[in-house]
Amino acid sequence: MCLALPAEVVSIDRDKETAVVALGGVKKEISVALLDELSIGDFVLVHVGFALHKVSPEEAERTLKMIEEAGEDPLEEIGA
Amino acid sequence: MKYVDEFRNGSLAKRLAATIVREADTARTYHVMEFCGGHTHAIFRYGVQDLMPANVRFVHGPGCPVCVLPIGRIDNAIELAERHGAIVCSYGDMMRVPASERKSLIKAKAAGADIRMVYSIRDAMKIARETPDREVVFFAIGFETTTPPTAVALRDAKAQGLKNFSVFCNHVLTPAAIQHILQSPDVRELGTVAIDGFLGPSHVSSVIGSRPYEYFAEEFQRPVVIAGFEPLDVMQAMLMVIRQLNEGRHEVENEYVRVVTREGNLKAQALVAEVFELRPSFEWRGLGEVPYSALRTKDAFADFDAEKRFAIETKKVRDAKSCECPSILRGAKKPTDCKLFGTVCTPENPIGSCMVSSEGACAAYWSYGRFRQGAPRRAVPAQKEAAE
Amino acid sequence: MTIMTRFSSRIDMRAGAVDMTHGSGGRAMAQLVSELFVRHFDNPLLAAGNDQAAFDVSAGRLVMSTDGHVISPLFFPGGDIGCLSVHGTLNDVAMSGARPLYLSAGFILEEGFPLADLERIVASMAAAAREASVPIVTGDTKVVEKGKGDGIFITTTGIGAVPDGIDVSGDKARPGDKILCSGTIGDHGVAILSKRSNLEFETEIRSDTAALHGLVADMVAAVPQIHCLRDPTRGGLATALNELAQQSRVGMRISEPAIPLKPEVHAACELLGLDPLYVANEGKLVAICAGGDAERLLAAMRAHPLGRDAQIIGEVVADDNSFVQMETEFGGSRIVDWLAGEQLPRIC
Numbered sequence: 001m002c003l004a005l006p007a008e009v010v011s012i013d014r015d016k017e018t019a020v021v022a023l024g025g026v027k028k029e030i031s032v033a034l035l036d037e038l039s040i041g042d043f044v045l046v047h048v049g050f051a052l053h054k055v056s057p058e059e060a061e062r063t064l065k066m067i068e069e070a071g072e073d074p075l076e077e078i079g080a
Numbered sequence: 081m082k083y084v085d086e087f088r089n090g091s092l093a094k095r096l097a098a099t100i101v102r103e104a105d106t107a108r109t110y111h112v113m114e115f116c117g118g119h120t121h122a123i124f125r126y127g128v129q130d131l132m133p134a135n136v137r138f139v140h141g142p143g144c145p146v147c148v149l150p151i152g153r154i155d156n157a158i159e160l161a162e163r164h165g166a167i168v169c170s171y172g173d174m175m176r177v178p179a180s181e182r183k184s185l186i187k188a189k190a191a192g193a194d195i196r197m198v199y200s201i202r203d204a205m206k207i208a209r210e211t212p213d214r215e216v217v218f219f220a221i222g223f224e225t226t227t228p229p230t231a232v233a234l235r236d237a238k239a240q241g242l243k244n245f246s247v248f249c250n251h252v253l254t255p256a257a258i259q260h261i262l263q264s265p266d267v268r269e270l271g272t273v274a275i276d277g278f279l280g281p282s283h284v285s286s287v288i289g290s291r292p293y294e295y296f297a298e299e300f301q302r303p304v305v306i307a308g309f310e311p312l313d314v315m316q317a318m319l320m321v322i323r324q325l326n327e328g329r330h331e332v333e334n335e336y337v338r339v340v341t342r343e344g345n346l347k348a349q350a351l352v353a354e355v356f357e358l359r360p361s362f363e364w365r366g367l368g369e370v371p372y373s374a375l376r377t378k379d380a381f382a383d384f385d386a387e388k389r390f391a392i393e394t395k396k397v398r399d400a401k402s403c404e405c406p407s408i409l410r411g412a413k414k415p416t417d418c419k420l421f422g423t424v425c426t427p428e429n430p431i432g433s434c435m436v437s438s439e440g441a442c443a444a445y446w447s448y449g450r451f452r453q454g455a456p457r458r459a460v461p462a463q464k465e466a467a468e
Numbered sequence: 469m470t471i472m473t474r475f476s477s478r479i480d481m482r483a484g485a486v487d488m489t490h491g492s493g494g495r496a497m498a499q500l501v502s503e504l505f506v507r508h509f510d511n512p513l514l515a516a517g518n519d520q521a522a523f524d525v526s527a528g529r530l531v532m533s534t535d536g537h538v539i540s541p542l543f544f545p546g547g548d549i550g551c552l553s554v555h556g557t558l559n560d561v562a563m564s565g566a567r568p569l570y571l572s573a574g575f576i577l578e579e580g581f582p583l584a585d586l587e588r589i590v591a592s593m594a595a596a597a598r599e600a601s602v603p604i605v606t607g608d609t610k611v612v613e614k615g616k617g618d619g620i621f622i623t624t625t626g627i628g629a630v631p632d633g634i635d636v637s638g639d640k641a642r643p644g645d646k647i648l649c650s651g652t653i654g655d656h657g658v659a660i661l662s663k664r665s666n667l668e669f670e671t672e673i674r675s676d677t678a679a680l681h682g683l684v685a686d687m688v689a690a691v692p693q694i695h696c697l698r699d700p701t702r703g704g705l706a707t708a709l710n711e712l713a714q715q716s717r718v719g720m721r722i723s724e725p726a727i728p729l730k731p732e733v734h735a736a737c738e739l740l741g742l743d744p745l746y747v748a749n750e751g752k753l754v755a756i757c758a759g760g761d762a763e764r765l766l767a768a769m770r771a772h773p774l775g776r777d778a779q780i781i782g783e784v785v786a787d788d789n790s791f792v793q794m795e796t797e798f799g800g801s802r803i804v805d806w807l808a809g810e811q812l813p814r815i816c
Contacts, residue, residue, distance in 0.1 A: 002116065002118050002222070002223065002225035002226065002281065002282065002283035002284060002815075002816060003118060003741045003814060003815055003816060004225065004282075004283045004286075004309070005081070005084065005738055005739060006081075006082065006083040006084060006339075008082070023081055023735045023738070023739060024081040024731050024732060024734060024735025024736075024738070025672065025731055025732035025735055026732055026735040026736045026739060028739065031202060031229070031232060033232045033236075034228050034229075034232060034345060034347055034348045034351070035345075035347065036347060043082070043083060045283065045286055045339050046739075047225055047226065047229070047283060047815070048171070048199065048200045048201065048222075048226060048229050048815050049199060049200025049201075049202050049203070049229065050200070050228065050229040050232065052225065052228065052283065052286050052287060052345060052348065053286040053287070053339050053340075053345050054339075055083055055338050055339055056337070056338050056339070057338075059337040059338040059339075060083050060086075060338040062337065062338075063087075063308070063313075063316075063335065063336075063337060063338055064086055064087075066316065067087075067092055067096060067312055067316050068092065068095075070096055070099055070316060070319055071092055071094075071095025071096045071098070071099055072095070072099075073095070073098060073099070073102075081731075081734070081735055081738065084738070088797060088798055090797055090798050090799040093798055093799050094799055117816055118816060124802060125743075125796070125802060126796045126797075126798040126800050126802070127795075127796050127798065127799070127800020127801045127802045128798070128800055129800070130799075130800040130801055131799060131800055144816060145816060146816060171814070171815045171816075172741075172812035172813040172814050172815070173812075173814045173815055173816050175812055176809065176812070197812065197813070199740070199813060199815075222815065222816070226815065311798050311800075426808070427805075427808035428808045428809070437816065438741075438814060438816075439816050446805070447803065447805045448802040448803055448805070449802065449803070450803065
């Protein structure tokens, strides 16, 4: 369930509790009523027109590194 | 697309697959249930099973809110449009699910009922504001990911004094479903359904956090790894489950750290608690009555509860006799174990809910995977379907 | 050509609306035909004022195709129902390898339909026909009562001539053939979705609606022995491939990374939970040819403006089940199956 995608915050309307987010060249206005503190340039997880959570760039990096490391073949390392 | 494409990288996938092959103990099989229907869909769409060794198997779980919604509730939604003349707004997922008397939302719409597909509950509220002389009902479905948006809308509707808007609430809870599966005789006593570990749902967890799963890991002694939505996430999480099983651990781990924290979204949780309360029991299609597994609106929001507003009564409707959805949803059987699969029950003519939702195990298997095992040849459609 | 001047006053195209008299066969209808259709479509056969168009054809094989157009919204980024109805039928004719010769257009108008919109649509059709060098030589107009039609329905029929030695048919794909796609998929469907009221996006995506017969002519000149041509409209690329596989009783293996796709279309589909393989196109084609001809065909396609982004996307294989299999960008494999009804956006 729960199709949700990370999108970049492009503008914020604090009075209406909405923001415009961009993903791959597509823009959409969504509600940010479920989040506190948002800044332009943040990435948020978007589901049914609402931002559910911020996406952490640091943790994303960390995960990718973890995946890359997990993919390393110990035999390759020692040139076997 | 940032934070999406990187996690679909095919060469990283190959390398991860090699690691999984290396680390999976050839002396045993690993049965890992991906609870979330979105994961089922991703696994089939990207062919992730192809990259797993033969002794690592995905068991498809019931985390498909479309699949588990009882027929009687869909009948109610149609009734709201047909008998009460309300504008019924629904997500696309529900439009084709077959209800009683071979009806569905989309068929009722074709026959003249005012049923409209929306992407968000906000669209439904807009319709309500623009047509103040009509009743507008939003057909709310979904797990904990989709519930907070409904809560926001109800809070706003109350604050705005929107008089013609209500919600037909069918929100269900993930931990209750996991509990129900793990406690079923098949799993607990008989051991006929092997579930060695879980891949936890991505986006439900972004809202509820990783904490609720700690109970399951402890009580049922099984590892739970919360997995992101992309195929690399699924593979990495699978590796983490394999490692836990090899090391005899049963903890909650989080692969989806870029979005999921232990606490989740507290603001969303608080808002949900403000608007909704637990139903003592709720029928899940295929699982029967499950206690404390679903939500209804609190009395303070009674005006916006379509069930109260329109005095809706839900009838129990039985599924087709040979339909194996109940077993398939619990992971006890595979789509190919069902007599109806591919013969009577196809995506064009779905009998059970597992075939109708794109995340249902049967639909996913039919649409993406049946070429693997010399599956039945699809009959040529008599004519292409006309516009609906 | 002469515009009939026997009417007392011109039709008010700006503020007027269609009414029942416009379909009744009397003076009002004659005036509408004259001042709108004949004026815009502007060709000698139509101006002759007969109920039919008569013309000579060279000996050989003729092709005929017809299409009804009921699209909503009527106007969308990149086009409208008018040019769509012209392009659609020209393409159906062209997919046989034929050169389109003439078009007809039948209109069913709903009472109350604004004449300004009608003129806009007709002008668009005229422009499309002119650009394609294929005149609209005969037509018909009917009006239905308010509530009985969705504004406007257009049916176009086209005929074309197949050059000698050309035999393109959906049942001619053979194992070893290559499958080519003329450009990016899903553009039209996403452009339409961006306008539908319940789903709104601000994308730069425009419909790809276009007449493909010029591209086809170049392709057929480069590789006269093309086996199959199909334009993937409703149901998308996946449906076209499945149709061809079924007709030819073969299987197909395609490669997801090879399929041309605009990033914005990809993103819009992701947001809506749609698979671009099933999203409609209106200006693309699929071609199947012998393996050895593929590179030459690809070059011919890329040399034409409408085939700039053409790619070889896969090959034909033997398969009793006629499955279309796809190697995903991720490295795994899946079927690309028939669609069960129109694809709907999803939240799960």
